[in-house]
Amino acid sequence: MDRTERFYRIELLIRNRGGVNFETLLEELEVSRATLKRDLQYLRERMDAPIVYHRADNLYRLSDDGQHGDASHQLPGVWFSEPELHALLSMYQLIQGLDSAEVLGRHLQPLLDKLPAMMGTTAAEARELMRRVRIVQPARRSVPARWFEVVGSALHRRQRLALAYFSRGRQEESDRVVSPQRLVHYRSTWYLDAWCHASEGLRRFALDAVRHAETLPQKAKNVAMSTVEAELDGSYGIFGGKPRGQATLIFSREAAQWVSHEEWHPEQRLRTLADGRLEMRLPYADATELTMDILRHGPDVKVMAPASLAKLVGQRLRDAASQYGG
Incomplete structure (x- = not known):
């Protein structure tokens, strides 16, 4: 343990226990008597720590009499409680x-x-x-550490990236030159928001679909974060983009107990109906992810608008039922 850590620990031990004797400090810090004496002297004289020795009970305490500094004293540069x-x-x-x-x-x-x-x-x-803290992230898609580090470094250094990117929709790989703007962690997966120099627009790339990443010497094109948010965060889902419509969903009373505490989108509007059901209205562009989340609630949700979304969800339910002879 270095000297800074010892300083912090001395003050924390005294503060948390109300008072600590010299032998206990020696045992906790595992240093020599001479080192501990120097540390205590340095804390008092150079760092204004209000540590006082009470001869009556043989304890070091933090003073609150105003004569030896402030008992709420914190070490410079070490501010964690x-x-x-x-x-x-x-x-x-x-x-x-x-x-x-x-x-x-x-x-x-x-x-x-x-x-x-x-x-x-x-x-x-x-x-x-x-x-005693456990984080569970189901359906996590793995991102190779080497690509995450290259992308993160380019983002902070404001440099362009050359990406080999696999598009699952088109089932093909392409080479891109992008200017990274923001990293997004969404549903256990990392995404990169970047300006694509080929398409001359903002695009969102799933990092688990990156096949190769290389930092380029050119400086990244800067896009105002307000523009990034407006272009990519406006509607429902990770690939929402600018909203093209608004969905209206009605959840059953049972589902409403949970959905009323969920944020599907920052601009959603919730309204509890007279019979206890919940109405949700939210903007969306691409129906793919919204449809998946609607299907997750099965019979406890009904799409009221638009008709095109209701038709799509209905067809997906019929297709699912047909797998089981329904």
Whole structure:
């Protein structure tokens, strides 16, 4: 443990326990008596830590008498409280659950290694805490770490990318030169929002469909984030684009208990009907993903408008029933 970690741990141990004796600090920090004395002196004199020694009970405490500094004192550059450190450990678990964990986890590991010392706990106790947070991401599509790292680096450095991209719809691979604008994590999968220089427009690329990625020396074309949001986030689903219509759905009373707490789209409008059913209105462009989510609710939802969407959902239900002799 380096000196900065020791400083943080000394102050945290005293703050959390109300008072700590010299021998306990020695045991927790695993340093020599001379080193601990120097650390305490440095904290008091150079960092204004309000640490005082109470001879009566042989404890080091944080003073609140105003003569030795502020008891809410925090070390410069180290501003995490204990609940915030717990949140960081939970956040690390979330990152580990993402498909980019190999990349992000590797770069965050040095921070993670410091957290147990900052918390005044052992590495084993920190691991036990992390086991109590579980992130489940079903139907996750794998993204090769090397492409995620190349794309992420180009995004932050504002450089263009050469992509070999496989289009599932057309079942063909094409070469693209793009200017990355934003990374999007949606339903357990990563996407890249980028300006495509071939089509001269904003496009959204699924990173699991990238076959090759290479950073180019040219600077990326900058597109205002408000434009990116307007072009790509306006309607329902990951490939929604600008809205072309509005869907009206009616959910049963049973389904309404859950759907009323869900956000299908930021601009959705919900209304509870007199009989307890729920009406949802939301913008959409491409019906593919919206249809899939409607089908997920089976008989507990009915498409009221537009007629074209109702017809599409009805046909998909009949096609599904025909698989079972219905």
